[in-house]
Amino acid sequence: MYAQIVELRPMMIDELALARAIHVLALVHWIGGLAVVTTIVLPGARGLPNANEAIAAFEAFERRFASQVRISILLAGLSGAFMLAKLDAWDRFQYVSFWWLDLMVAVWGLFALMVYVLEPLVIHRLFHEFALRNKDRAFAVAIGLHAVALIISAFAVGAGVLGAHGELP
Secondary structure, X not given: OOOOOOOXXXXXXXXXXXXXXXXXXXXXXXXXXXXXXXXXXXXXXXXXXXXXXXXXXXXXXXXXXXXXXXXXXXXXXXXXXXXXXXXXXXXXXXXXXXXXXXXXXXXXXXXXXXXXXHHHHHHHHHHHHHHHHOHHHXXXXXXXXXXXXXXXXXXXXXXXXXXXXXXXO
16 A cells, blocks of 8 residues: 655635636526526415515515625626636627527626616516506516526526537537
8 A cells, every 4th residue: 555645735716717606606696596586486475365465575585685686697797707808708709609608698688687777767666566456467477577587597507508618519
């Protein structure tokens, strides 16, 4: 039996690896939260007996999650832009073979628009009014829209992972 000598060196984390880790963690929080809202929170609120209770239940979760997801979306955007800059990969947007990169940026842009602009300025009030008039219909529409967003987001994440590893045409 031979003893192995292990040389201990200070651990250095590559800034690109750190950016990728931040990017993945931000996406897990953001899209995971979207999945929770779509499959648990909205259906649970819809099942409550009256509109005021349903709105209150949904808004209690949404109020806490909205501030968190704003940070996750910001971190996903900043880390993504950092990786593109670090790799000098901006030119990839001009090639059809990098369609998955365009998809990820489009999904990010739509969510940023929704979370930072439309939801606080318009959608929150419109949904509240709609739910007071017709709770079941308002929550059904919200569940449907969130489901579409979840499917598109999951597809974008999957395509991004496969594309980043050279597994897509």
